[in-house]
Amino acid sequence: MLDELKKEVLLANKSLSENGLVTLTWGNVSGIDKQSELVIIKPSGVPYEELTMENLSVVNLDGELVEGKKPSSDTPTHLLLYKRFPEIGGIVHTHSPYATSWAQAGRDIPVLGTTHADYFYGSIPCTRPMTETEIKDNYELKTGHVIVEAFKNRHYKETPGVLVHGHASFSWGSSAKEAINHTIVLEEVAKMGMWTEQLKGDVLSIDRALLDKHYFRKHGKYSYYGQN
Ligand SMILES: O=C(CO)[C@@H](O)[C@H](O)COP(=O)(O)O
Numbered sequence: 001m002l003d004e005l006k007k008e009v010l011l012a013n014k015s016l017s018e019n020g021l022v023t024l025t026w027g028n029v030s031g032i033d034k035q036s037e038l039v040i041i042k043p044s045g046v047p048y049e050e051l052t053m054e055n056l057s058v059v060n061l062d063g064e065l066v067e068g069k070k071p072s073s074d075t076p077t078h079l080l081l082y083k084r085f086p087e088i089g090g091i092v093h094t095h096s097p098y099a100t101s102w103a104q105a106g107r108d109i110p111v112l113g114t115t116h117a118d119y120f121y122g123s124i125p126c127t128r129p130m131t132e133t134e135i136k137d138n139y140e141l142k143t144g145h146v147i148v149e150a151f152k153n154r155h156y157k158e159t160p161g162v163l164v165h166g167h168a169s170f171s172w173g174s175s176a177k178e179a180i181n182h183t184i185v186l187e188e189v190a191k192m193g194m195w196t197e198q199l200k201g202d203v204l205s206i207d208r209a210l211l212d213k214h215y216f217r218k219h220g221k222y223s224y225y226g227q228n
Contacts, residue, residue, distance in 0.1 A: 027094030080144030090176030
């Protein structure tokens with residue numbers, strides 16, 4: 001069932017280690033089949049080298065297990081994002097060191113350069129801290145809620161990633177593979193941002209003209225990037 005999507009999600013989870021985005025099992029990748037509304041996600045606590053097509057978790061949007069092992073502990077967060085960000089097809093959550101450092105500092109990653117602007121239209125937001133009640137009651141679902149709240153004034157397709165305050169990042173894309181690419185970029189701009197601030201002290205974002213040039217030359221109907 002859904003073998004093609006399973007293969008994509010399997011390779012995406014395994015690529016977390018290959019891309020230096022994860023330590024131990026501190027991350028998970030999912031993908032959704034829009035037709036059946038079934039989500040394939042990494043099984044909880046399973047080392048990436050032991051992941052197979054057979055042990056991947058398959059859940060419906062209510063979180064019920066349809067096939068495979070017990071799903072990632074972050075499944076409720078993934079499922080809420082699929083419901084509230086309907087055009088995404090894949091999600092990555094991981095504790096990559098630089099992005100996690102900005103999340104622990106509770107800071108948005110400002111647009112400090114064109115590398116960032118090529119992929120994220122504006123700062124990468126950090127959610128507000130969660131309340132004690134949110135943490136104690138259905139934490140992973142409430143994590144999804146604070147992420148959605150951080151996007152009330154920005155579009156999730158223009159900024160395909162977020163830092164969860166005190167926790168780590170979630171990134172997304174049209175597929176699990178694109179979500180991995182956005183996670184790689186998020187970690188890189190988090191690293192560059194930290195070093196830029198180190199070199200220049202409190203730095204300002206680039207101006208809007210440069211942000212627009214770089215973002216819209218890759219995205220939208222006037223894009224002229226690549227072979228298109
Ligand atoms: O955020 C966390 C733990 O803080 C999780 O992302 C785990 O690090 C991965 O959990 P599983 O996907 O293996 O349940």
